[in-house]
Amino acid sequence: MNMYKQISLCLPLLFCSQLSLADWIDDSVKNVEAHTIKLREHIHQHPELGNMEFKTSELVQKELKSYGIEVRKGYAKTGVIGVLKGAKPGPVMALRADMDALPIEEKTGLPYASKAKAMYQGAETHVMHGCGHDAHTAMLLGAAKALAANKDKIAGTVVFVFQPAEEGGADVDNFSQGHLIGSRKMIADGALDNPKPEVIFGMHVMAGMPSGNILYKDGAILNSADHLRIQVNGKQVHGSMPWLGRDPIYASSQMINNMQSLISRNADLTKGMGVVSIGSIHGGTTGNVIPDQVNMVGTIRSNSEDVRQGILKSLPKMLEHNAAANNVTAKVEIAPYAPVTTNDKTLTKLMQPTLAQVNGEDKLHVLDNNASASEDFSYYGQLMPSLFVFVGATPADQDMTKAAPNHNPLFIVDNATLKTGVESHVRFILDYPKVAEQVQADWKKMQAAKK
Template sequence: MNLRRHICAFLLGASFVGAHAQSATSAAPASLLSQALALSDGVQPQVVEWRRHIHQNPELAYQETGTAKYIAQALAGMPGLEVRTGIAGTGIKAVLRGAQPGPVVALRADMDALPVEERNDLPFKSTAKADWLGKPVAVSHVCGHDSHVAMLLGAAKVLSSLREQLAGTVVFIFQPAEEIGPGLGKSSGAMAMVREGVLDNPKVDVVLGQHISNQAPSGTIRYRPGPMLASIDVFNIKFKGTGGHGAAPWASNTPMLAAAETVLGLQNIVSHRLNPTIDGGQTIVTTGMLQSGNRFNVLPETAEIAGTIRALSTTNQKIAQEEIRRRATGIAASYGVQADVKIDSGDGYEVLVNDRDATLSLVGAFGAAAGGAAKVSQMPASMGSEDFGAFGSTGVPVVFWMLNASPMGEKDGPVNHSPLFQIDESAMRVGVRALTAATLSQLASARLQGR
């Protein structure tokens, strides 16, 4: 592409996004948006209080009974909310019906914590313990779900106070078990709530959600149309042969060599079998475990490897699954041993694909929330995974974005899931503003009228 064409293409793209941003800003009446943003600023002290209580009292996936009770009590003090508890165990759905008919917009926050011991020196540091997979573990909110809940409660408080001015319905979803992951034989919290009808009665037109992150300056927002977060599969391959003595390897048929060669054989699946040029073509196949034997002079009769597939397209995900099965069984057969291949996709961890039109229509709302367009940017796709995509698997448009809250100024902070993860709490003000501004934008969206 020559320079002139490159500049023209850039300006065309900029004007396209700018048009979406302008329409998003003007979609909600200016006076209503101004009210909502001012109210969002006003609830910040309460949001901090909610967040610190939840942070100090974390609970693991499908164990969020205390958290759910605390949320229900907070919602009970907000006017106009119809609250239903016990969805998928501990999930909560609160419905706010505006004074006038209109679209139905859902907002979601996940509630569960992780089996990680927090190492931050905070006055509200978690010292909680729980049972996980039959073992006692420390528990903490090192993925930021405490802030997700607090910000959604803040948005519920703001929007419930504006109910008489709303044309449409808002559904607040407090979801369990985002962190359950594949491999345990349980559905993700999002999928479990979907199966129990959380998007019905009233029928939801769009689902919005945000995730806190430390990988950009505090108070900024990053978004992405289309594939944003990867699917995740966990593979486990068990090899079986015959063991023997290290002095006479010809007298045995150990599967150790087959396992080692399989690890190497999986490494070129991405480079030679997957098309990187398709939309969402990025894929990663990672082997994270190889176990076999326990003594230097004993050839083991078993070997095991395990790892993950992460993909931004279902096409490449399926090809990678097939290639792992084919290569593992083929290599095992060439060594005369057996391979038992299991691939667990979980239930609710598909590719998270943001609706393009809905995402771009919110750019202006994000700018209003963050305090200017300069604080909003498009992000590259991530190979991390989230069960928010389960809502999109129903055919309902979804939009998910990242709220940045690094406590280290312009520098990145410790990543999510680190025992040192913490946030700049002032960023939650922007998060509440983003949820309320995005909701008002979607309630006024011509695209959703009459869905």
């Protein structure tokens, strides 16, 4: 082929370069796919609870070192940081995966199903990767392998963040010691200090969504979450003579009803939604004795920081006044788990073409509303522009309405979705430097406006 024909085939030049870029990305992702699946199945078969991911952490370190990536440890007990410097100058970018499993007995019947048991809050329990963190860890390792093999094409530095205890710690009081685990502890321990990323990307597999599909939205994508604990103290008395005692059960019932008014009558719902739920209530031992104490545990959720803060401010006062009206006392404790997970609007908009390149526009969907669950990825997003997306995890030939949800003993992740996750991570790193200047400029303006 003569030079003229070669040049003509490459017109326009940009189109030609994009094709060549796509070719090497596709090839590199395919090259690591089998290894990624193998890693995922191994991690799935050997799950570890939050703060106890010792073997998983060792596996991550071993893999990263084998790819030629610098490994750092000593963060949040079992957390791992990998650092890969590209051949070209550019920004510092972070990719995050969580590693912990759940205290659930697996019932999937998969050949690599978990049979593991471990100690959780002082009692032995079955352990299962019932939320897909095994897939998250494997996908990020697959991306690390692909990027390390092509570091000559990377503009900037990649920080791989392998975080423990997103679901909470197995060995701590998650109510009072939440700051000692997960993303908060990774940040406190300096995991993101040197080098310091200017942007971070994360993803989560989701049941009931076909493999190969990616879902995203700008702004709030996951709710905030705060833990609620209430102790109502009264005076024990025979059930036939309630006037001689102080009834914490009746008072508790009034509190549960009145808490709902914080949303229906006090929250500005033009700013977002909120929900207060009591999931545990304990009091009394028999039917003819009014007890002296009732203990309740619940959760507070919102997709608006304004609504969230309004609830957190008003709730203790409301419960204390309610208690006084019923001649009992109430001790109210609120412990934060996670703020609203918020996608940076500029970053989300500018990375949309990147997401579309993974499996095509028809596999990319904008969420109408945020998901109601919560994620401690949100703490990273308070420090820098962030983008968090969902990746479909259910085989495309299955009925999506019948797929077992995350946190279910029958929850599965289709191995076919791992390729989507790996490629998304790779493309985030390759494309972000092209939009970094605008993202950072808008982020700085937004931060200045908050002051």
